[in-house]
Amino acid sequence: MGVSRAKFEEVVHDPVTGVILNGNLLDYKIATMKDLGPVSTILVETGLGYGPYGLIGVGEDIGTVIPGLMAPAVYNAIGVWMDDFPITPGKILKALGKE
Amino acid sequence: MKEFKHFNAYSIDEAVSLMGNYGDRACIIAGGTDLLGKMKDAILPAYPEALVNIKTIPGLNYIKEDGGMLKIGALTTLSEIAHSDLVRSKASALAQAACRTASPHLRDMGTIAGNLCQDIRCWYYRNQNNRFSCLRKKGGRCYAIKGDNRYHSIFGGSVSGGCMAVHPSDTAPALIALNASIKTSARTIAAQDFFEVKPVKTTVLKADEIVTEIQIPAPAAGTSSAFLKFALRQAIDFPIVNCAAAITRANGKVTAARICLNAVAVVPYRATQAEKTIIGKSIDEALAEEAGKAAVAEAKPLEHNKYMVQVARTIVKRAILACAVK
């Protein structure tokens, strides 16, 4: 989910009329199994839970955490900070001045 | 979906006769993966009155070699083409193209002829309930020119009017690079002349004309072909840019080349400049780079799709190098 948000997902509006242009799952791109790199999960028990039994939810947090980690990775790779998600090839080429 | 009539055709003649009676008011359905999406969204002003199912016509699903020519029936599914050893050995660019089209499920449903005859994927054209009455629906103007055109044409609009929607097929550039011809119920058309920009139409087919066979001539000795596709996702996505190249070499020099890009222009774009650049020379990295530059020399990108020029340049270079490796 995080990778998908960092790389593909974006609701596109028509700049003139404001109509949503990609209101379907073909144009609103969710990552497929092929787009995902290897994932390994490491659970760190910190005891920070405020919920019952000391639990805290982590499942949905990746939606914001992964894009936040992808931008520094892109900075390390190309030397330009991306301040807009998703980081698409078009935006990277623009940042590099190669359009 | 709204109601419509449904006919199963059992022969090509029957399907042609049905389409002749209905004209523009009926549609042909084979795989249906493109047509049903269109009908569910009701993107067109007119709803088809009838569908003519051609899946019931026997003997249109085959891959065979006949007199050196590779012949593929219109109802052959993309996964059958992708997995056919005959296609892989004789026309590897087509096998690679079929392999990279859409998703595994859609490849099991969609046919080669359907992939050629599919409608454009412009998000203004495809907006639900005919929201944008654009040029391709006999409307007033192309909304993509002033709108979000990140996936639109970088080689200008069509001659008649200025529609900027690209042709989304993956197999079309492969067939053009391989110099294929398309046999219909009435005539045989070269793949290159098959595509045309008209309202609610992407091909030169008449209303009562049906694609029956794809014919790929035997490649000259020393020919290798390759297909590359650039899309955001590795599966499901339509191409942002794709490129097929078929290059014939003798004694290390290029003697003939056909390079075709798609999803960059309103019809598949033959990169003749790039072909001229490499003919008579031996392929190396620098020459491929030069050919890539030549391929996009005439590009006129719109506001949001300038990156496609760079992508097209690189993909031409890589396709040429991929041909040289084999």
Added chain:
Amino acid sequence: MNKEITKLTCPYCGETKDTAEGLREHVFKSHKARGLPAPEGRIKLIINRAEYEFHVKPNWTLYYLIHDKLGLTGAKQFCDRGACGSCTMIVDGKPVLSCMMLAIECDGKTVETVEGIAADGHPLIEAYVNNHAMQCGYCTPGFVVTSKALLDHNPDPTEEEIVEALAGNLCRCSTYPQHPIAVREAAAKMKAAKK
């Protein structure tokens, strides 16, 4: 009796004929048809090894027939445009998207849904549960059916083959890494059961 009603209408062009013989001749001559079209919308299907006969409308998709009309609610509607794989069913041995198939065109076909796979006690179900290859579970039937079709023709798939086969199924919760593990486990179980 009103004479107008007894007239027969050609289904192809709407021309009316007085007798069935006249209509047959007209259809043969003008439309080159093999015969008169079958009574509209009557189809036979084998769903999970049980035979059914339906009277369907032309605009019903296979998904609508099986999910809404027959009540086998395993397959799910997610995108309805052939982009997600949640409605996958096995039709004649191939995993296809039931939302993009017209029911009327499936006459005589064999359909297998996730209910049939579960009723057979296929090891995939257990492997999916063991490996927790789901979060919300909405896309899971599509994954299970696609994996079953893969295992049918390739009993021992590699991880790349599994990823290639499942690339058309979308999962919003991103349970993707668990699916190859689950499919491999099911494949191993099937192999052990054969010995």
